[in-house]
Amino acid sequence: MTTDKAYEQQVNAFTLDVPETYNFAKQVDVYAELNPSQLAVHWENEAGDILQLTYGELKAASNKWANALQTIGLTRGDRVIVLLPRSLEAYIVYLGLIKAGVVVMPGSEMLRPKDIEYRANHAGATGVIAFGNITSEVDQVRTQCPTLTKFIIVGSEKEGWTSYESLIADQSSEYEAVATRTDEMAFLSYTSGTTGGPKGVVHTHAWPYAHQKIAATYWFDVQAGEMAWATAGPGWAKWIWSPFVSILGKGGTAFVYAGRFNPETYLNLLAKYPIAVLCSTPTEYRLMAKVDNMERFQPKALRSACSAGEPLNREVIDAFHKHLGITVRDGYGQTENSLLVGNFVGLDVRPGSMGRPSPGVNVSIIDEDGNVVQSGTVGDIAVHKDAPILFKGYLNDEVRTGRAFRGDWYITGDQGKVDEDGYIWFEGRADDIIISSGYTIGPFEVEDALVQHADVAECAAVASPDPDRGHIVKAFVVLKRPELASEQKVRELQEHVKNLTAPYKYPRVIEFVESLPKTTSGKIRRVELRAAERDKAR
Numbered sequence: 001m002t003t004d005k006a007y008e009q010q011v012n013a014f015t016l017d018v019p020e021t022y023n024f025a026k027q028v029d030v031y032a033e034l035n036p037s038q039l040a041v042h043w044e045n046e047a048g049d050i051l052q053l054t055y056g057e058l059k060a061a062s063n064k065w066a067n068a069l070q071t072i073g074l075t076r077g078d079r080v081i082v083l084l085p086r087s088l089e090a091y092i093v094y095l096g097l098i099k100a101g102v103v104v105m106p107g108s109e110m111l112r113p114k115d116i117e118y119r120a121n122h123a124g125a126t127g128v129i130a131f132g133n134i135t136s137e138v139d140q141v142r143t144q145c146p147t148l149t150k151f152i153i154v155g156s157e158k159e160g161w162t163s164y165e166s167l168i169a170d171q172s173s174e175y176e177a178v179a180t181r182t183d184e185m186a187f188l189s190y191t192s193g194t195t196g197g198p199k200g201v202v203h204t205h206a207w208p209y210a211h212q213k214i215a216a217t218y219w220f221d222v223q224a225g226e227m228a229w230a231t232a233g234p235g236w237a238k239w240i241w242s243p244f245v246s247i248l249g250k251g252g253t254a255f256v257y258a259g260r261f262n263p264e265t266y267l268n269l270l271a272k273y274p275i276a277v278l279c280s281t282p283t284e285y286r287l288m289a290k291v292d293n294m295e296r297f298q299p300k301a302l303r304s305a306c307s308a309g310e311p312l313n314r315e316v317i318d319a320f321h322k323h324l325g326i327t328v329r330d331g332y333g334q335t336e337n338s339l340l341v342g343n344f345v346g347l348d349v350r351p352g353s354m355g356r357p358s359p360g361v362n363v364s365i366i367d368e369d370g371n372v373v374q375s376g377t378v379g380d381i382a383v384h385k386d387a388p389i390l391f392k393g394y395l396n397d398e399v400r401t402g403r404a405f406r407g408d409w410y411i412t413g414d415q416g417k418v419d420e421d422g423y424i425w426f427e428g429r430a431d432d433i434i435i436s437s438g439y440t441i442g443p444f445e446v447e448d449a450l451v452q453h454a455d456v457a458e459c460a461a462v463a464s465p466d467p468d469r470g471h472i473v474k475a476f477v478v479l480k481r482p483e484l485a486s487e488q489k490v491r492e493l494q495e496h497v498k499n500l501t502a503p504y505k506y507p508r509v510i511e512f513v514e515s516l517p518k519t520t521s522g523k524i525r526r527v528e529l530r531a532a533e534r535d536k537a538r
Helices: 003-013 024-034 055-071 088-099 113-123 132-139 164-169 206-220 237-249 263-272 282-289 314-324 398-403 443-450 487-500 526-537
Strands: 039-044 050-054 079-083 103-106 127-131 150-154 185-191 199-204 227-230 253-257 275-280 304-307 328-333 339-342 363-366 379-384 409-418 424-429 434-436 439-441 456-466 470-479 509-512
Touching: 024 055, 024 088, 024 237, 039 055, 039 088, 050 055, 050 088, 055 088, 055 164, 079 088, 079 113, 088 103, 088 237, 103 237, 113 132, 113 199, 127 132, 132 150, 150 164, 185 206, 185 237, 199 206, 206 237, 206 328, 206 339, 227 237, 237 253, 253 263, 263 275, 263 282, 275 282, 282 314, 314 328, 339 379, 363 409, 434 456, 434 470, 439 443, 443 456, 443 470, 443 487, 456 526, 470 487, 487 509
Parallel strands: 039 253, 079 103, 079 127, 103 185, 127 150, 227 253, 227 275, 275 304, 304 328, 470 509
Antiparallel strands: 039 050, 185 199, 328 339, 363 379, 379 409, 409 424, 434 439, 456 470
């Protein structure tokens, strides 16, 4: 039997019967009752400090947190912003919120006051739970967020904040998870758009159920009892995908490294620990593949590796296969869905291809009229509206929700083509969204920050090809006084953007120009600027 035939059988045999009620945390609890002493989370930092949590301890701690939520008045349906780093507490807090039916709003530690204010007010968030290092960002906008009434700090104490540790100290370790309906909101993640503020992506309790049945089973592939390392940090939809739902949902052990990325450190950790499954970003894989004598770092137990966030180039796949004997399997998905296309376990990997559509998910290449195109023809990568992993719309935004669909198809914003064997190949973005090191960045957010500087007349932000990050943010800036253009002004504008919005959005390159290309109606033609950047890179 060829691997492609095995894939066809999987697809043909796949069914998904979503129950009326489901709570992911309850599923984890059931596993914990059967395997209380199994390691659930292994945490380590740069200094070599280690913290661990068994499934039994995870169940008890998240039960205490769920009980604490009741005592402070956070109840089913409330929305809570979570601003936590890679930590044991992240797993406990997420599980406890889900148990209580409270909606999780993931947020990065890199968010700035403006980002937090927008999310809190747009969603009508009731509470925020944060590590001490980001509480000052929240404090700057507390008075501008009238719905925020609960402020919980983790790991320290601060005036105006309630200590997480004190809240759970005297709570019962017994709690029965809420029987949430699968059509209730579970996660509210924010993702960048081409215009306006970030979009609130609504996922219901059916989403983790479907994600486990599809992506976690056929692509991520962690088995019960195995140690798995997914490098995404809390605050991103990808953290919910792999480190959280895929690992805990399959009874695996989550390996968590809280240090800064260093390619040799990552390779050393793979050689030191029995990590069976690795899920990392293309940027991390690219930099690991550049390490001299990579074969020195033979993994202790690695059998499977996958990548997501942006296309992975063939040279990296070849390097891992040659030096470590591992084939890195690329995958494609978005905040609005889950894994749409992937190089699944057992499927022939064609380097450079996204792979084939996920079982149970109708992904096609369509034209501007919503018709499926022939193989080899470039078009929009689209997902049928009935896909079980598709989001339920953008919160409070019927207009942008409507624009995301073309007839019965959700339009991803990416373009691609399908070959005669059903493999999909990425061709590029169809819109102005910038994807850099796996971060999704809207040009509006960068431009909005730049034009708030007194010296900027107008600007445009676009994706510029980069060998390590895939793309970087490049800004074309028209100064009110052109004579001010200098390297010092570049650094000044970069710091200005970092101070106003999450630092990963800042333009790594700024080019001063006299004018910007525009349509007859005055709209900036970013497409023209992007094309010029692509031509320079060739």
